[in-house]
Amino acid sequence: MLEDRLLLWKFKRGSSEALERIYDKYETYLITVATALLNNTHAAEDVLHDFFVSFVQSAEKVKLNGNLKSYLAVCVANLARNKIKRRQIEPGSLDDGDSIVSTESEPDLLAMQKEDVAKLNEAMAQLAYEQREVIVLHLQGNMKFTQIAKLRSTSVNTIRSRYRYGLDKLRSLLNSEVII
Amino acid sequence: MKSLKDIKKIVKQFSIKPRSEMRSKVLKDALDVQRSQKHLSDMSIWRMIMHSKITKLAAAAAVIIICIGIFTILNHSAKTAYAIEQTITAMRSISSVHAYCTDWDGSRGEVWVQVNPVTGEEEYCYSDIGNLVIVGTPEVTYYYQTDENRVRIRAGYVTASDVRFSYFFEDMIALMEQYEGELTINNQYDEELRRDVIIVRAYIPDQPDMPEKEFVVRVDPQTKLPISIEVTICAAGNGVKSVDRLEYNLPIPEGIFEFEIPEGAEVVDESRYPEANECFDRGRRALAAGDFAQAKELFERVIAIQPMRNRAHYWLGVTYCNLGQYDTGIAQFTAVIDMFGEYNMDVPYARFTRGLAYAAAGNEQAANEDLLAVLPTMIGHLRDGERRGNHFDGTDDPLLRDRNEEQQIRSAELSRANMIRRLRKITGEDFGFDVYDREAYEVPEAVIEAWERWYAESPSIEIDEDYELEFVLPD
Numbered sequence: 001m002l003e004d005r006l007l008l009w010k011f012k013r014g015s016s017e018a019l020e021r022i023y024d025k026y027e028t029y030l031i032t033v034a035t036a037l038l039n040n041t042h043a044a045e046d047v048l049h050d051f052f053v054s055f056v057q058s059a060e061k062v063k064l065n066g067n068l069k070s071y072l073a074v075c076v077a078n079l080a081r082n083k084i085k086r087r088q089i090e091p092g093s094l095d096d097g098d099s100i101v102s103t104e105s106e107p108d109l110l111a112m113q114k115e116d117v118a119k120l121n122e123a124m125a126q127l128a129y130e131q132r133e134v135i136v137l138h139l140q141g142n143m144k145f146t147q148i149a150k151l152r153s154t155s156v157n158t159i160r161s162r163y164r165y166g167l168d169k170l171r172s173l174l175n176s177e178v179i180i
Numbered sequence: 181m182k183s184l185k186d187i188k189k190i191v192k193q194f195s196i197k198p199r200s201e202m203r204s205k206v207l208k209d210a211l212d213v214q215r216s217q218k219h220l221s222d223m224s225i226w227r228m229i230m231h232s233k234i235t236k237l238a239a240a241a242a243v244i245i246i247c248i249g250i251f252t253i254l255n256h257s258a259k260t261a262y263a264i265e266q267t268i269t270a271m272r273s274i275s276s277v278h279a280y281c282t283d284w285d286g287s288r289g290e291v292w293v294q295v296n297p298v299t300g301e302e303e304y305c306y307s308d309i310g311n312l313v314i315v316g317t318p319e320v321t322y323y324y325q326t327d328e329n330r331v332r333i334r335a336g337y338v339t340a341s342d343v344r345f346s347y348f349f350e351d352m353i354a355l356m357e358q359y360e361g362e363l364t365i366n367n368q369y370d371e372e373l374r375r376d377v378i379i380v381r382a383y384i385p386d387q388p389d390m391p392e393k394e395f396v397v398r399v400d401p402q403t404k405l406p407i408s409i410e411v412t413i414c415a416a417g418n419g420v421k422s423v424d425r426l427e428y429n430l431p432i433p434e435g436i437f438e439f440e441i442p443e444g445a446e447v448v449d450e451s452r453y454p455e456a457n458e459c460f461d462r463g464r465r466a467l468a469a470g471d472f473a474q475a476k477e478l479f480e481r482v483i484a485i486q487p488m489r490n491r492a493h494y495w496l497g498v499t500y501c502n503l504g505q506y507d508t509g510i511a512q513f514t515a516v517i518d519m520f521g522e523y524n525m526d527v528p529y530a531r532f533t534r535g536l537a538y539a540a541a542g543n544e545q546a547a548n549e550d551l552l553a554v555l556p557t558m559i560g561h562l563r564d565g566e567r568r569g570n571h572f573d574g575t576d577d578p579l580l581r582d583r584n585e586e587q588q589i590r591s592a593e594l595s596r597a598n599m600i601r602r603l604r605k606i607t608g609e610d611f612g613f614d615v616y617d618r619e620a621y622e623v624p625e626a627v628i629e630a631w632e633r634w635y636a637e638s639p640s641i642e643i644d645e646d647y648e649l650e651f652v653l654p655d
Contacts, residue, residue, distance in 0.1 A: 006290075006308070009433030016211055023207055032196045045202060052210040059214075064434065120190050139191045171187050 004068035012059050023052065026069065029140075030076050036136045037080040039125040047079045054079075066147070073141035074151055077133060084129055123173035131166030134159055274405075278427040281420045283310050291423075294432055302337065304437040309420065315439040320451055322439040331441050335451035352382055352397075359384045367401075376401060383413075403428075449485075456485040460492055464578040467499055475499045490516045494530055495578060497537070506541035510534055528557040529575045532602065539643050551606045551641045559635045561599050562628045572599065576651040583653075596623045598651045600631075608644040609634065618652050 007025075010018035030051070034044035055062070055075070064071055124132055130152075137143045137151075145163070149156040182190075277293040289309025296303040305316040313324040321338040324331050356363045361384040370377040378399040386392040394413035397406045409423040441447060463478030479496035482489055497512030513534035520527045535550030561572075573590040574580060576598060590598075597613075597620060604615045611630035614620050 003308075005433050005435045006306075009436075014214060016214060019210060019214060020207060023203065023210070027198050027203065028195060031198045031202070032194060035196045036191075036194060041196065044196070045199070048198075048202070049206045049209065052206050053213055056210045056213045120194060135191060139188060140194070167184055167187055170191075171182060171184055174182050174187060174190075 005064075008062065008064065008068055012062060014059075019052075019056065022068070022072075026072055029069065030072055033073050033136055033140055034076050034080055036121075036124060036140060037077060037129075037133060038083065039121060043083060044080075047076060047083060051076050051079050070141055070143055070147070073137060073143070077137060077141075077151075081129070081133070119174055120170070123170050126173060127166050127169055128162075131162045131169070134162045135166045135170070138163060274428050276429055276432050278430050279423045280425045281309055282422045282424055284421045285310065287311075292432055292436055294437070305337075306436045315437055317437055317439075322441075324439070324442070324445070328446075329442065329444060330446040330448065332448045333451050335454065352380075355384065356382060359387050361385065370398065373400075373407075377407065380406075452485045456482045456489070456492075459485075460489070461581070463492070463495060463499075464581070467495055467502075468578045470502075472499050472502045476503065488519060490519055490527075490530075491574075493519075494533070494575060497530075497533065498578075501533075501537050501540065506537050510537045510541065513537065526553075526557075527571075528554040529572045532558075532572070532606075533575070535606070535641075536643070547643070548641045551643075552639065555635060555639055558599055558603055559631055562596050562623065562631055572602065577653055591621070593621045593623065594652060596628075597621050600627070601649060601651060603631065604644065605647055605649045606641055606643055607634075608642045608647075615647070621652070 007018045007022055011022060027048075031041075031044055031048055034047045035041050038044050038047065051072075062071075124135075127135070133152075134145075134148055137148050138145065143151075145156050145159045149159045152159070274295050276295060277291070279291040279293075280288070281291060282288050287310035289307065291309070292304075292306040293302050294304040295301070302316075303318060305314065307314040311325055311327040313322075313326060315322045315324075316337045318337050319335075321334045321336065322331055323334070353363065355361065361382060363383075364381045366379050367376045368379045369375070378401050380397040380399055382395055382397070384393045392413055393411070395409055395411045398408045399405065400407050405426070405428055407426050409426075411421055459478045459481045463475050463482065466472075466475035466478060476496065476499045479492050479499060482492040483496065486492065493512045493515045497509040497516070500506070500509035500512060513530045516530040517527050517534070531550045531554045535547045535554070538544075538547035538550060558572075573595055577583075600610065600613050600623060601615050604610045609631075611627050611634070613623060613627045
């Protein structure tokens with residue numbers, strides 16, 4: 001949206017207001033993406049922190065090819081991937097105190113979905129990172145398979161396969177009674 | 181068992197609420213880094229503009245007019261003329277304008293304008309003030325009302341002001357001359373800039389088509405470019421209150437003129453309005469010529485583009501009635517009545533014509549209800565002649581808009597005479613006024629009193645089917 005273009009323009013010129021606005025606008029979204037990728041909220045918070053600091057440090061180099069939301073998601077995904085590669089974290093479960101919310105608001109539905117989401121998180125932890133990443137970027141980040149393929153320097157078919165196998169496994173895990 | 185669709189839905193709905201302390205921690209570190217950055221933020225944008233190459237060139241080319249005392253533009257002194265000319269030259273070097281504005285309700289916003297370097301005309305604009313975002317491009321202009329989530333689209337670039345940025349002084353002088361206004365220029369020390377600036381005060385006295393207006397423009401003596409504009413006298417809601425800061429030739433934010441219609445927004449496409457206007461005019465002429473099939477097609481095209489164009493609905497209703505399709509005609513008149521009903525306004529002319537259509541369709545009860553409801557307006561119009569029933573005059577002639585100015589204006593006498601013709605049609609009475617005499621314009625007081633007495637004592641509807649309603653139009 002135009003507001004994002006304007007925010008980015010101001011941010012690149014050192015506007016603290018623009019930085020705060022970008023943070024407030026995308027904080028929940030980015031922590032969700034990071035958590036979905038890392039299955040560890042503390043690690044996700046670290047990623048978000050590191051991302052915003054590096055975002056400011058490289059403000060002048062920021063260039064959008066698509067929208068700001070996707071750009072931010074990709075940056076967070078890259079940092080999460082690096083963290084996994086460096087084995088700085090081990091995928092784990094969400095903490096008890098973590099606040100899982102649903103985008104729906106009806107109380108009954110919310111209770112049901114909280115349970116689903118908790119199960120989902122455990123199931124996601126059992127996917128290969130590459131599969132989890134494609135699922136999160138495609139479904140949460142609204143990125144196209146071609147964009148993800150370009151980002152990961154691999155073929156679209158590979159990305160599609162990861163997505164399909166990942167979803168199949170998720171379905172199988174979520175439909176089973178016990179998640180190991 | 182969860183399907184793949186369910187799984188996708190759960191993933192999409194997955195959301196984590198950040199801990200409250202996250203914001204302060206992350207932002208504190210990020211803002212610290214930002215403050216320590218040694219890039220553009222260290223240099224105020226304003227200073228950057230003042231030192232930009234293009235404005236420097238403009239400044240170098242211009243003669244410093246700081247020494248100019250108080251005078252009016254009408255003096256046309258050589259110095260003044262030269263100074264203004266230099267300012268005009270400086271204005272022409274503009275490729276972009278960035279303005280910070282304050283509106284009358286205190287809301288703030290900003291405007292970006294891209295100026296065509298060859299023509300000096302505005303080419304693209306982005307404005308975000310209060311609840312309204314405007315994006316203008318050469319092809320189309322979007323107006324996005326954010327609080328109502330509604331987008332209006334108009335064809336071409338729609339300028340927001342009578343005064344164009346790059347022709348600011350020429351337009352302002354022309355405006356002063358047109359309205360016999362006053363333009364005064366003097367110098368004043370500016371605390372913010374810590375030097376003298378040129379103060380241009382423009383005053384337009386109250387005009388029939390424009391209320392009293394005064395605005396003050398601060399001009400930088402070096403660049404000759406306006407740096408702020410404040411409207412000091414103006415009818416509320418007429419343009420912004422002030423342009424607090426103007427910046428020139430900044431790189432325009434990427435993609436700012438690319439408007440995307442927000443999800444779920446109501447879209448009112450006014451870009452096809454010229455086409456609708458053409459169809460409407462052709463429809464009126466077809467109706468007047470008795471080509472009802474053609475009129476029907478044209479009015480329907482108008483309504484497809486402008487569903488809320490009441491007169492198109494009205495004339496389409498008349499067309500249907502002429503085709504003998506009374507029910508469809510009644511639906512069109514009802515559309516007009518409902519349209520205004522939302523605002524608690526009645527539409528007597530549409531109710532009158534609908535009453536006649538009901539009668540023609542054989543629905544006597546509905547006809548009586550409508551016609552009795554409009555009687556007070558019709559009778560009242562005989563007395564005030566120029567007010568209550570004047571909308572009837574617009575519907576007695578599909579070609580009204582094509583008539584010359586004199587023919588378009590109905591005199592009070594003529595308007596009364598035609599109203600009696602309508603009353604005759606729905607009551608069978610005339611109270612001594614010869615409705616067949618086309619020269620009979622003046623309605624005697626005794627006739628008006630007779631109608632008023634009738635209405636007070638025994639108003640009733642009795643449509644005279646033999647009387648053909650025919651209006652007298654101005655010569």
